Amino acid sequence: MTGRPSPTTDTAAGGRGTRRALPYAVHTRGLTKTYPGGQDAVRGVDLTVATGEMFAFLGPNGAGKSTTVSMLCALKRPSAGDAWVAGANVLTESHLVRRRVGVLFQHSALEPDLTCAQSLQLHARLHGLSRSDARSRTGQVLSAARLAEHRHARVRTLSGGMRRRLDIARALLHEPRVLFLDEPTAGLDPPARARLWQHLRRLREDERITVFVTTHYLEEAEYCDRLAIIDHGRIVAHGTPAGLKSALGQETVRLRTSDNRRAAALLRTDHGRTAFDGGEEVTVPVTDSAEWLPRLCATLGAHGIHIHRATATVPTLDDVFFHHTGRPFDPESGTP
Known part of the structure; x- marks a missing residue:
């Protein structure tokens, strides 16, 4: 990877202060991850996500979604290729990437015996917010998550859907520009999944951020502006949900x-x-x-x-997947 300027280059030092608008929140070229033994988890991914988009990264379990997100968040080092997120290079400016993104992985990191407010204030302090700013921002994100009345409830008492909303609130404390959500609805029942997506669409508008969601639920991609389908580490299709389906004719x-x-x-x-x-x-x-x-x-x-x-x-997104891969979509059919 190189540190040369990209279409996402930004001169701001981080945070949500004054900054030049960027055409792309995420921009990759040939992004690759090869593990010891020669296993290719991600194979030359070219991807662009426009600033302010709700973007779905769709594929079976093991297809390379989580590995790609880990590289985009500067949590794993790419083996080859280039990537910029929120104007920062993931290799040469990893500290800026981490400052400018919020991340929610599949498993909650919330301490079950803390109250909602305690959990958020602790995380805010770890992000470097002052005590007063941590309290203020905690109140803001709890209100955005519609959990203000539960601020003194212990995390373990929340329903699954409420806990995921609290997880998302935690990822928003430092006001990131790009919010990465890895399988955010995993383990939720269909009504809770639908409510969470309503919450995400509202957050995208209220927080003015880019939302990048990985999922293996085909129907969830319909909620997004655009999507990319990854299979065995490669992008096999990308575009709007309607455009990909109509292209099949x-x-x-x-x-x-x-x-x-x-x-x-x-x-x-x-x-x-x-x-x-x-x-x-x-x-x-x-x-x-x-x-x-x-x-x-x-x-x-x-x-x-x-x-x-x-x-x-x-046509459905099932049909799109079949058209590009030659097999039906199976959430369990990805690479190990």
């Missing part, structure tokens, strides 16, 4: 039949379609479902196959 017909295996084979033979037997249903990518659905059903009916259910869907 196809819809999907889903059929539940009396004989899915035979149905898939017939559709491949008679219509030359790429039909997949997924066990419970047959999926067929098409360009126009309104045209193809009656034709496919007629073919199966002519061969004595009963159709119990037929639906058509627009």
